[in-house]
Amino acid sequence: MEDLDYQELKKGGMMRQSEKGRFSVRLHVTGGNLTSRAMGTIVHVAERFGNGGIHLTARQGIEIPNISQEDLWKVKNELSSGGVSVGVCGPTIRTITACQGCRICPYGLLDSPRLAGVIDQHFYGKPVPHKFKIGISGCANNCIKAEENDVGIKGAVEPLWDEEFCAHCGICQSVCPVKAIDADQEKKKVKIRFFQCIYCGDCIQSCPTNSMKEAQRGFLLYAGGKFGRFPSIGKRIGKLFSHDSDLIKAVGASVEFFRLNGKPKERFGGALERVGFDKFEEFLREKLEEAPDGKAA
Numbered sequence: 001m002e003d004l005d006y007q008e009l010k011k012g013g014m015m016r017q018s019e020k021g022r023f024s025v026r027l028h029v030t031g032g033n034l035t036s037r038a039m040g041t042i043v044h045v046a047e048r049f050g051n052g053g054i055h056l057t058a059r060q061g062i063e064i065p066n067i068s069q070e071d072l073w074k075v076k077n078e079l080s081s082g083g084v085s086v087g088v089c090g091p092t093i094r095t096i097t098a099c100q101g102c103r104i105c106p107y108g109l110l111d112s113p114r115l116a117g118v119i120d121q122h123f124y125g126k127p128v129p130h131k132f133k134i135g136i137s138g139c140a141n142n143c144i145k146a147e148e149n150d151v152g153i154k155g156a157v158e159p160l161w162d163e164e165f166c167a168h169c170g171i172c173q174s175v176c177p178v179k180a181i182d183a184d185q186e187k188k189k190v191k192i193r194f195f196q197c198i199y200c201g202d203c204i205q206s207c208p209t210n211s212m213k214e215a216q217r218g219f220l221l222y223a224g225g226k227f228g229r230f231p232s233i234g235k236r237i238g239k240l241f242s243h244d245s246d247l248i249k250a251v252g253a254s255v256e257f258f259r260l261n262g263k264p265k266e267r268f269g270g271a272l273e274r275v276g277f278d279k280f281e282e283f284l285r286e287k288l289e290e291a292p293d294g295k296a297a
């Protein structure tokens with residue numbers, strides 16, 4: 001075990017601890033979800049090979065610390081036979097985080113764990129110039145903090161006013177959290193300013209006559225966010241995406257743009273600032289028009 005390549009081990013989720021000869025083993029968790037069988041395997045491995053401790057990471061991951069260098073491969077095999085795979089670290093696409101989404105949360109506009117699984121299958125562990133984080137919030141409440149990810153996704157619904165049965169009560173105007181609606185009771189008109197709208201759907205939920213309808217439901221995409229030493233908030237890019245396939249293309253285009261333009265140790269947001277968000281948006285538009293799908297190589 002003298003010739004261990006620590007960088008390669010780290011990329012494969014086995015991270016050297018401060019204590020010599022000990023490793024913390026990162027596991028592959030998607031959207032914060034694990035089966036009870038997987039949990040059982042993790043507990044068993046932590047007790048047999050670690051010191052019984054299990055660490056929950058800041059991004060819904062799990063690490064088993066205090067694994068001896070000699071046991072790393074045994075741990076990997078034991079985890080694998082119990083349905084758990086080892087995670088990634090280094091310059092790769094990291095854990096896809098997600099909230100509970102609409103199957104559990106009453107506010108949910110999309111099934112975040114399902115989408116996390118789809119994105120994980122396409123992108124998890126792929127190489128990029130520097131770490132790349134993707135997070136999915138099921139609605140505008142944004143529990144996963146989409147804008148703090150290199151690519152963040154938020155469930156969204158676009159409202160549409162149907163004047164036929166409108167009672168001109170003004171409720172939609174008063175519930176809108178960003179004052180994007182003007183309900184003119186005299187002129188009997190309701191106007192939505194979409195440049196202000198955050199696609200939360202509150203106006204649709206609150207309308208007593210069902211005159212504020214759902215035009216389309218989908219995802220908003222944010223690019224270039226990060227936390228850490230120099231935090232920055234991602235910017236919203238593109239339109240409201242209605243289909244998984246378009247969203248996958250958009251995430252694929254983001255990864256491709258980063259590979260083409262990013263420098264080692266530079267986060268996606270840094271590359272976007274240096275090269276220009278407008279260039280990225282142009283690249284994204286072209287990719288959305290031409291690519292058959294966004295699967296990363």
Ligand code: SF4
Nearest residue numbers: 099105108138139143
């Ligand atoms: S982001 Fe929305 S859907 Fe997801 S847990 Fe929070 S409130 Fe629920």
Ligand code: SF4
Nearest residue numbers: 166167169170172207
């Ligand atoms: S809440 Fe509904 S009924 Fe009332 S003004 Fe808005 S669209 Fe019309």
Ligand code: SF4
Nearest residue numbers: 176197198200201203
């Ligand atoms: S969807 Fe939300 S932000 Fe947009 S107009 Fe309706 S209430 Fe306002």
